[in-house]
Amino acid sequence: MKRHKGNRWQGVLLGTFLGVSSLFAQQGQTGYQPTPENLQARQEFSDSKFGIFLHWGIYSMFGQGEWYMETSGIDCHEYAKAASGFYPSRFNAKEWVAAIKASGAKYICITTRHHDGFSMFDTRYSDYDIIDATPFKRDIIKELAEECQKQGIKLHLYYSHLDWTREDYYPYGYTGHNTGRTKHGDWNTYYQFMNNQLTELLTNYGPVGAIWFDGVWDHWEVDKNFDWRLGEQYALIHKLQPACMIGNNHHRAPIEGEDFQMFERDLPGENKAGFSGTSKIGQLPLETCETMNGMWGYRVKDQNYKSVPTLVRLLVRAAGKGANLLMNIGPQPNGELPALALDRLKGMGEWMNKYGETIYGTTRGGVESSEWGTTTRKGNMLYVHILADKMPSFITLPLKERVKKAVLFDGGEKVKAERIDGGVVLHTADLKPDTDCIVALTLAD
Template sequence: PKQDKPEVKDEATLQHDQKMEWWREARFGMFIHWGLYAEPAGEWKGERIPGISEWIMARAGIPVKEYEKLAENFNPEKYDAEAWVKLAKFAGMKYIVITSKHHDGFAMFHSKASKYNIVDATPFDRDPLKELADECKKQGIRLGFYYSQAQDWHEPGGTYFNIEEGKPHWDKDMVREPLMNYINGKAVPQVKEILENYGGLDILWWDTPRGMTEEAALALQDVADNYPDLITNNRLYRPWPGDFSTPEQHVPPTGLDYDWEVCMTMNTSWGYQWYDENWKSAEDLIKMLVDIASKGGNLLLNVGPTAGGEFPKPSIERLKQMGVWMQKNGESIYGTSASPFFKLPWGRCTTKEVKGNTNLYLHVFDWPKDGLLTVPGLKARINDIYLLSNPKQHFAWKFEGDDLHIHAPSVIFDEINTVVVVKTKGKVEVTSNKP
């Protein structure tokens, strides 16, 4: 049961809150899965390998020596960091997290710790992550790197690698060489490189800790600990708190009480897969972002660029449509808190404290046909109710007991998710909540 005593926070908690402040306000980021796997794009020797394309090496059982050859042709000449960052910003995203090395073990940055990297092993004579880091600084957006710390299908010590066959096995742990050889020989040095050489990362995003040991996790955490402002996730080891938890491809129905971020694809695959046409609509993606914000989480929405260095057209279209909505309605997302209501029949709610007063943002997924938008069980002193996308449009209201009825004309204001702002004096109290 909640108590009304003011919370007393210790020094560590205050510092943690300070570190997390921008991340908690951001609400919306871009995930980028880009690597050698974009070249086969889900197809190997004329055969479609179903599932997620960045797993093709394991799913098709491709020997290291064969997979390595992909690097010889990897030459993403259309890559344009400025355009990528510009689009992320247009979409309303406040941070980018990009794969610096996925399970295939190939580094998308210039690494001294392993020659198997984009500068030394491909004809592409540029470091795309350096270019991205510079652009993020220039355009003012936060940047994180994803690093697959456990699985590395290129190294005999990486988990899920079968030395005898020279290829990954994802169903059994076939490690023959000690994990720490790989951790100390490649993972630790590369993590030092990415944290040191890219102008200070904001996020380090670990992935599934299959086959990790506590010793390996501590060795990597030691490196991360040198960067007090660095935000990391909970996937270094299991169990491992990190700074936030990471539901993948689903939204937790009632949110989580720890900081959390849903990572989600727009279609099925993370990496580019040329025949993956299972696209979610822009409308569904906007509603997903709203749904997550109404539960207090962040959305990290994925793009899988091509081997040529371009975002797929359907991704661009969706990001633009989300941007159009965010430019009008972003206030109802950034820096908001979870809904105080247990359930609302017509949509979702986000809230924000502004100088001691509360704004309720009503996200109306289903505009009421009977002209009455009802907020059930609310005690509040209301100042004003208006349309976020057009603040000149005010609405009349009346209370019936604790039910707030807003007079909603039977016109559709916005094509996707109309946001109605309820401005109150002081705090609000919700009386309708059932568990």
């Protein structure tokens, strides 16, 4: 028998929103003061440095990436029929989490609802979800949440602000005009729907490390003043789970109420991909997300996975800028992580087992980005990561502290460090290039 999914919490939530709405500006949360639990979560997040992103939904069945409905102009009602055949028989949360944890990643971020509107969890507010619309009838997010708690890894939840299927996502932004919707609903109903679902995610799935929002750019591209009422939404999240961080991939500088700053396909401040929208780096924890191959969602033709050395160097360069790397995998429609992705996870895990000390818990080291590499720092230890394929003859570091000892991290051989005006010169001509040749400097207290 189909379960009724009425708006059981609508009155409760509406009362909550009315009670807090006067406290917030149009987009930001006026006077937001993160709780001690939230500040601790931010520090743990900054220290973790490495997470795995999972873009998974019924779009995986088409093998064309997560934007297939939009890029191919697919009628959303025809697209939705794929749900009746979605049966990822080889999905095993225990195996997923174990492989990801072994890679050295400290957290997982998975899509709970992407732009196609399909929910990968059991929701009372839509029948277009993993339980009601598919023969699989297992709550993917719940199984993953439980396994993350068992294996001691954080779970972050991606949630789309935009929707190409629902009639009440109206007015449209710059996407979703050719997906077969003919009626125009009430934006307030859609806003209520989102907050109902967020309440479910933050109530029924245990501790959530972060809500990773995406899609605000859909309206801001055509109406810079569109009121997403983010302040109220952020307040709801922080009320339900004070330690839960909020990040928003809106391609702008963070607004009040957000707990970390993210950069899509870019290291902080670079904006080479054109999605970051700002070169301004704030004081919040930083995260850069990138694909392991060329797509976010599973694309059957895309087997062009980045090599382990390339991924390691991306991770190191992110750490050199004080940022985390959120590396994406698009799971297959049968529920398996692609073999090439598993191979890359294994390779990164082997590297992190040896050199993770130079990454975890570090901060910027004074040289964030150079042709030869970058630096990370932890206490009085400065790690010089030489990432160049051709070893430079020497490296100049703008150091005020005295260098007590300079050695190769792997092996302990001494490296000549010469004091000059304004810094220190490392003589590196005789060192052998590697994925990451690391010189460990012990600095005077």
